[in-house]
Amino acid sequence: MTSGAFEVLRCAPTLDEGAIRRAYYAELRLHPPHQDPDGFKRLREAYEALLDPKGRSANFLAAPLDVQALLARYDAQLAEPLAAAKAAMSASARVQRFVEGWSTLSWAEAMTRASGQR
């Protein structure tokens, strides 16, 4: 198993073996071998793949990265101070920034950007 092991364990991608073990035991309760042999087999394979350091690394890197969520996290950190910095700019600097910023965008880019304001 080279990818998707974290999904099987319903665990956020991590290199922390303890977190992986906790996720495994939590899932094990839902897929006990005598009741759900197929589910257990899948779970066990994913767990064993993640216990192996190389498998864990490969799965960690292969796990899909939510770029939007990551961007939102950095936005949350920076949006307010950035807005304050823009508000504090002089009128001429603001005009320059406005012109320099928007004029290089194509019409399509500008409309996409402006209509989906972040």
Added chain:
Amino acid sequence: MGRRDDPRARKVQRALDDLERWVRRGDIERAAAALGDLPAELRGAPALAMAVRFGAEVTDAHRRQDWARLAALGRSAVDAPELLTDDVGAVAWALMWGCGRVGDLPRARRMFARIEAETAARAPALARALAAWLGGGEVPAEALGVLPALATTPTRSTAPVPPPPTAPAEALPAVCALAATQPWAVVESTLGGRWALDGEVGAATRAAGFALAMREHLGRVVLGFGEAWAPLSLAARLAEAAPSLEAARPEVLELLRLTLPAAAGAGDRPPREVLHAVIRLGARDVVLRPMVLSAVATMAPTPAEWRARVALLRTVYESSREVEAWSGALMAYFLRPDTDDEMDPESWITSGLSALLASGGLAAWLQRRSPERDVVLEAVFDLVAAEDFERLCDQLWERADEPLRMMLSKWMAELIEEDPLAAFGGRLMEAGMLLGPIKAAQRAMFLRQQGRMLAYSENFLRLALGRTASEASARDAVERFVGGGGTIHRWLVALRFLQESGRMLQGDQLMEGIIARYAGDASSLAEAVLWIASQGAPTWVVAVFATPLRAAVGDGVMPMDSKVGRAMMIADEVAPLPKKRPPPKKKPVAVEKKKKPAAVEKKKPAAVEKKKPAAVGKKKPAAVEKKKKKPAKGGEA
């Protein structure tokens, strides 16, 4: 009045001629001017034909950010508004900025008028800001808020670079002020060197800068703007400046997750400098290093990509001194598809080899059983001088497992019996050593190693038998070789080498010893018959083993084991049993017949014949076969 006398007609004709000429010459600006000279009712068809070309010209000028050209095209568009019939929004938007940026606000307003309604509908804040700017008023701050993160920062800025923060609390506002007022290049150089990143304030600045660089990269990815990877250069530099590996680890992990899968994929790959910067960061952290190594393995997996692979592994090695990275690069070089192309490995590989030999790191790595070990050992053998290889053997021997000892013995034997010039390379030759001393060095090496390697290498036995005239020494060598344990195969090899070295009597004694030792062991004797037959030995040697084999299998018993069955077939072929005579019929006493002459005496079975001398096998052992031509030896001692 004729047409020639009509000034209006002459003017129209001249404009039409000009239009045709300038269109033909590709001068869209003059063609537009000629179009403007035509009466409005005549412009329709030519304008329609020119509109697409005009639009392409505008788009190209906008892409190059050639504002003067856009302003000139804007003048044409004002003079001949019919030109704006193809993709009106995109063309008018670009012309508006061209006119506006050169200060021609009236024409810029004319262009804005063409797109104002749509802009107001789709982006009212932007429409308000544009109206304010074109009207000479202040631009509201909200218009800046919707700008792409930094993806379109100006290429120049008249605003001064804000001062660096003096307290940790000032770090984030200072970094944001820098981002709000300066082009990305200035942000990069300021955070990447001009502002201090050490101490408490520096740490806060570094963290804020990293967040800014990541936001910039992610913003560009999400919005699909170009050069999305560029901000990660700054992010990598800032992560590198973290006070400790532990502090940097979460940041490095994010960088790894963003870059490594992209580098291994088929999509937008990160540029080399970004990829290598991130790999360098990951490789220096022992926790993240295995991840980096396994990811690198997927990036340039085929032998054809060996140069890229070597470059990646070099980055890992230089950050970590990790033997696995070095050995991976050595293997990539050694297994490259164009081995006919004589070339030495990169200098970092040879200097890395010297360093790893000196530190014992290579020995420790080779002691671990890995699938790559044999290839790496062979490549090392090819690269190093003879005495260095012997030193490596000395480092490895005590803690080496059996397969490794066999490999070491095999390569040492090859080194000892190799052409002296090739084995010891140019180094000794350059030092003025003659062939005699080199051979003496090989002999000394043999004497040093035979005690422990003889039991592991049949080539060592062959060397030992070839290098001694003493029967006692030969017997001792054979005893040590077969004393190394193993199957009947070792005994047979010893037998072959004894016969090859002309020691027939000792060979016979050994053969008797083998038969006595394995009497009753059908499987081993079958193996002996099969192996001897496969070596092309004379049939009498096979026959010698056929008899005890038959005895072990049992008369008339059909062997179940296919190996034994095959051996029996060979035995029957080379040493057939004498045909059994039918039991004599009882003769009637009364009738006495004349006695027949004695039957022709059956030929003695081959098993009994002993046609000496002959060798068991004549095939050259595989280990003796020369490998491909080696690169010049003579590495550093």
